[in-house]
Amino acid sequence: xxxxxxxxxxxxxxxxxxxxxxxxxxxxxxxxxxxxxxxxxxxxxxxxxxxxxxxxxxxxxxxxxxxxxxxxxxxxxxxxxxxxxxxxxxxxxxxxxxxxx
Amino acid sequence: xxxxxxxxxxxxxxxxxxxxxxxxxxxxxxxxxxxxxxxxxxxxxxxxxxxxxxxxxxxxxxxxxxxxxxxxxxxxxxxxxxxxxxxx
Numbered sequence: 001x002x003x004x005x006x007x008x009x010x011x012x013x014x015x016x017x018x019x020x021x022x023x024x025x026x027x028x029x030x031x032x033x034x035x036x037x038x039x040x041x042x043x044x045x046x047x048x049x050x051x052x053x054x055x056x057x058x059x060x061x062x063x064x065x066x067x068x069x070x071x072x073x074x075x076x077x078x079x080x081x082x083x084x085x086x087x088x089x090x091x092x093x094x095x096x097x098x099x100x101x
Numbered sequence: 102x103x104x105x106x107x108x109x110x111x112x113x114x115x116x117x118x119x120x121x122x123x124x125x126x127x128x129x130x131x132x133x134x135x136x137x138x139x140x141x142x143x144x145x146x147x148x149x150x151x152x153x154x155x156x157x158x159x160x161x162x163x164x165x166x167x168x169x170x171x172x173x174x175x176x177x178x179x180x181x182x183x184x185x186x187x188x189x
Contacts, residue, residue, distance in 0.1 A: 022110055026117055033125055040132050048139055052147060072147040076139065079151075079159055083135045086163035091127070094167075 045076045138162035 053068035054061070061069070106114065142158035143151075151159075 029121055037128055044136055075147040079139050080135045082159045083163050084131045086160040087131055090167055
């Protein structure tokens with residue numbers, strides 16, 4: 001079975017046609033990864049901010065809970081960026097060491 | 102995998118997939134680390150910005166987690182060597 005669907009099964013493809021199909025495959029893979037990433041971030045913020053801001057669920061979200069939630073969302077994104085920066089800095093520092101072993 | 106492609110394109114796509122997979126793995130680690138370090142470092146109610154100490158805690162958290170991982174691997178390797186050493 002083809003990973004990228006069987007709609008691309010023309011056997012006599014021109015080079016331009018082939019390049020276009022290649023680009024389409026790459027774009028769709030990138031898109032799916034970006035989507036999965038955004039979903040993961042969404043799920044995490046929901047989980048973390050609910051835990052932090054909605055300590056006693058009542059009949060509706062109070063305005064203070066809403067303020068807390070929007071701040072929490074911003075802070076979680078910021079935390080993600082800080083962690084991302086620290087992690088990639090560490091990886092690029094350590095990658096040459098690992099490769100030389 | 103992708104029929105109708107010439108060999109060079111197939112190779113290019115395979116490399117592309119490998120790279121994307123590696124990037125996705127790194128991204129997954131960042132998600133896990135963010136979650137873990139958030140729990141450790143952000144203890145109060147979220148405010149409009151991080152305090153200095155929260156910010157440095159988050160960055161330190163990443164580095165110390167990786168240090169922990171390296172440290173434990175070294176310890177396990179050490180005790181494995183001691184064990185095989187005593188058997189000889």
